[in-house]
Amino acid sequence: MTTFFLAQARFPAPEFETYRLPELVMEEAVFDSSLLRAGLLLLFLFGSGYCFYRRRSRKALLLLHLLGLAVFGFLLHACPCPVGIVQNIAEAAATGAPLPLAYLLLFTLPLLCALFCGRLFCAGACPLGALQELMPGKKFRLPPALDRFFRLGAVLVLLLVLVCTVAGIGFPLCRLDPYLPIFLRSFNHPYLWLTVVFLLLGLLLSRPFCRYICPYGVLLRLFSLLAWKKPVITTHDCINCRLCQQSCPNNAIIAPESAASPAQRKRGLRRLELLLASIPLALALGGFLGYAAAPLLYPLHRAISLEQKLQQRAEPELAVEAFEKSQQPVTELSAAADRGRRVIRTGLTLSGLLFAAWVLAELLAQARRRPEEDIHCIDQTLCLCCGRCYQACPLEKPRPSQPDRRT
Amino acid sequence: MNRRNFLQSIFAVLLAAPFALLFRRTKSALPGTLWQIDPSKCIQCGQCARACILRPSAVKCVHQYAACGYCLFCSGYYHDQRHKFDTAAENLRCPVDAIERTYIEDPYFEYKINEDKCIACGKCVKGCAEFGNGSLFLQVRHNLCKNCNQCHIAAVCPAGAFVRVPASRPYIFKHAGEAK
Ligand code: SF4
Numbered sequence: 084m085t086t087f088f089l090a091q092a093r094f095p096a097p098e099f100e101t102y103r104l105p106e107l108v109m110e111e112a113v114f115d116s117s118l119l120r121a122g123l124l125l126l127f128l129f130g131s132g133y134c135f136y137r138r139r140s141r142k143a144l145l146l147l148h149l150l151g152l153a154v155f156g157f158l159l160h161a162c163p164c165p166v167g168i169v170q171n172i173a174e175a176a177a178t179g180a181p182l183p184l185a186y187l188l189l190f191t192l193p194l195l196c197a198l199f200c201g202r203l204f205c206a207g208a209c210p211l212g213a214l215q216e217l218m219p220g221k222k223f224r225l226p227p228a229l230d231r232f233f234r235l236g237a238v239l240v241l242l243l244v245l246v247c248t249v250a251g252i253g254f255p256l257c258r259l260d261p262y263l264p265i266f267l268r269s270f271n272h273p274y275l276w277l278t279v280v281f282l283l284l285g286l287l288l289s290r291p292f293c294r295y296i297c298p299y300g301v302l303l304r305l306f307s308l309l310a311w312k313k314p315v316i317t318t319h320d321c322i323n324c325r326l327c328q329q330s331c332p333n334n335a336i337i338a339p340e341s342a343a344s345p346a347q348r349k350r351g352l353r354r355l356e357l358l359l360a361s362i363p364l365a366l367a368l369g370g371f372l373g374y375a376a377a378p379l380l381y382p383l384h385r386a387i388s389l390e391q392k393l394q395q396r397a398e399p400e401l402a403v404e405a406f407e408k409s410q411q412p413v414t415e416l417s418a419a420a421d422r423g424r425r426v427i428r429t430g431l432t433l434s435g436l437l438f439a440a441w442v443l444a445e446l447l448a449q450a451r452r453r454p455e456e457d458i459h460c461i462d463q464t465l466c467l468c469c470g471r472c473y474q475a476c477p478l479e480k481p482r483p484s485q486p487d488r489r490t
Numbered sequence: 491m492n493r494r495n496f497l498q499s500i501f502a503v504l505l506a507a508p509f510a511l512l513f514r515r516t517k518s519a520l521p522g523t524l525w526q527i528d529p530s531k532c533i534q535c536g537q538c539a540r541a542c543i544l545r546p547s548a549v550k551c552v553h554q555y556a557a558c559g560y561c562l563f564c565s566g567y568y569h570d571q572r573h574k575f576d577t578a579a580e581n582l583r584c585p586v587d588a589i590e591r592t593y594i595e596d597p598y599f600e601y602k603i604n605e606d607k608c609i610a611c612g613k614c615v616k617g618c619a620e621f622g623n624g625s626l627f628l629q630v631r632h633n634l635c636k637n638c639n640q641c642h643i644a645a646v647c648p649a650g651a652f653v654r655v656p657a658s659r660p661y662i663f664k665h666a667g668e669a670k
């Protein structure tokens with residue numbers, strides 16, 4: 084076949100009189116569903132758009148989640164899903180590895196959709212999201228500031244995953260995916276405890292993985308920043324009853340703010356000044372921390388850790404044994420290790436900078452008051468299209484006393 | 491077009507531009523690669539039996555009969571510390587009795603891997619490589635493998651023996667010939 088290496092035929096093959104060598108049967112690969120899944124994904128995006136914007140019905144959305152979980156999670160094994168394809172894209176961009184068109188489609192369709200009409204992908208087409216959405220239990224709403232803080236986790240994950248992928252450490256996200264064992268119904272997972280933790284968290288919090296870990300969610304957030312179509316809680320005149328805000332477990336609803344009093348204004352301005360003044364410092368700190376954290380990733384890199392083991396030679400190591408058997412020149416190995424260290428160092432420094440920039444941008448956005456909006460509205464970058472607020476809004480419940488002004 | 495729409499368009503183009511570049515990188519419509527073990531690198535460390543996301547592992551031992559010596563005292567079949575050359579379990583290498591031994595003609599025996607039993611521990615592979623012809627080796631079997639985006643064995647393989655191969659040539663045989 085492709086490769087073979089000359090094993091020493093210590094014992095020559097015998098000449099048999101009647102015996103025939105048995106045929107070696109090597110099976111074809113199982114059906115590859117990625118193109119089919121890309122097609123279905125398009126259908127699902129239309130479906131969730133219909134359920135969320137037209138039907139405006141949480142029941143319909145839950146049904147869609149159930150369907151998505153069955154189709155993408157269990158029937159067509161969802162690997163690689165758009166969340167994981169983030170890594171394939173990074174690898175292809177960095178090293179020129181081949182990227183199948185179906186993967187690019189799977190990755191791009193939800194983002195394009197987000198660009199125009201918000202994170203519809205998270206409402207049914209993502210098996211990870213569906214699994215969390217369908218978790219039973221009362222979902223607690225974290226204080227918005229705490230929620231925002233935890234959400235930074237996803238940004239960190241995205242940056243780390245990109246650095247690891249580009250440096251050739253492998254696809255860390257696929258190894259850590261807490262829901263994979265459930266979809267495969269196989270529990271031989273090195274991080275099975277993560278599965279348990281996220282399932283338990285999912286009973287108390289809405290979409291813990293989506294909000295605090297998912298790197299694709301960060302991209303969806305960015306892409307939906309200026310979406311053309313935005314969800315509206317009610318087309319009637321909002322009476323600012325705050326019921327929708329309390330119903331949203333994802334903290335995606337922005338309450339109106341009164342115009343600032345002079346004292347508040349002054350304080351706000353001071354805060355803004357302070358924030359602006361600290362930009363260079365924050366960026367420098369981020370970059371420095373990233374740079375300083377580089378050695379933490381070194382042991383994960385094959386060439387780097389192998390080089391270290393070769394130098395120490397404390398006890399017989401399998402990796403060292405394999406390296407010696409392969410007769411690869413040591414110079415090649417140290418070149419690879421140097422390349423790895425360089426990529427990790429620059430990658431993490433850049434990541435630190437970007438992370439600091441992200442935090443600053445969020446703080447700046449928070450510093451802005453929005454007195455111009457006098458209704459409760461949805462922040463479409465955080466909204467996961469669950470439809471709870473439609474249910475909660477008292478104006479949305481068609482009552483005989485109140486004519487429906489939508490038509 | 492008001493200012494907001496204008497900004498939106500610019501933003502959209504900026505975000506979408508990288509995809510146009512990536513589009514030129516895409517190969518065929520269908521994924522090109524599968525995970526496979528390069529038998530020339532494998533050192534039979536035993537991770538293949540443990541680390542696969544599936545249990546039992548999607549890796550199995552393959553016997554390339556054309557390279558086999560059909561030895562009476564097969565070093566893949568018998569343990570180094572065997573007491574006797576008989577089929578008592580303590581004398582055999584395979585911990586799950588997955589190697590079936592059949593008499594062919596004096597003094598030759600055929601050794602066949604029972605893939606339903608094989609757990610990919612690689613013990614027989616090691617024995618055969620050290621003292622025999624090396625006609626046994628480990629391969630990812632694609633009828634079982636889920637083709638994980640990141641193979642969990644590849645991530646821990648100490649020999650870096652896992653490679654991505656094109657789907658059109660999914661196996662790496664140890665010896666020439668018998669290509670299929
Ligand atoms: S946030 Fe991520 S995991 Fe959650 S539904 Fe969206 S893409 Fe899926």
Ligand code: SF4
Nearest residue numbers: 331466467469470472
């Ligand atoms: S639809 Fe969006 S804004 Fe409304 S409750 Fe769900 S996540 Fe919150």
Ligand code: SF4
Nearest residue numbers: 532533535537538647
């Ligand atoms: S993990 Fe690597 S070295 Fe170990 S048995 Fe499998 S292929 Fe061979």
Ligand code: SF4
Nearest residue numbers: 542635636638641642
């Ligand atoms: S790709 Fe997945 S299923 Fe296949 S051998 Fe690797 S871990 Fe096992």
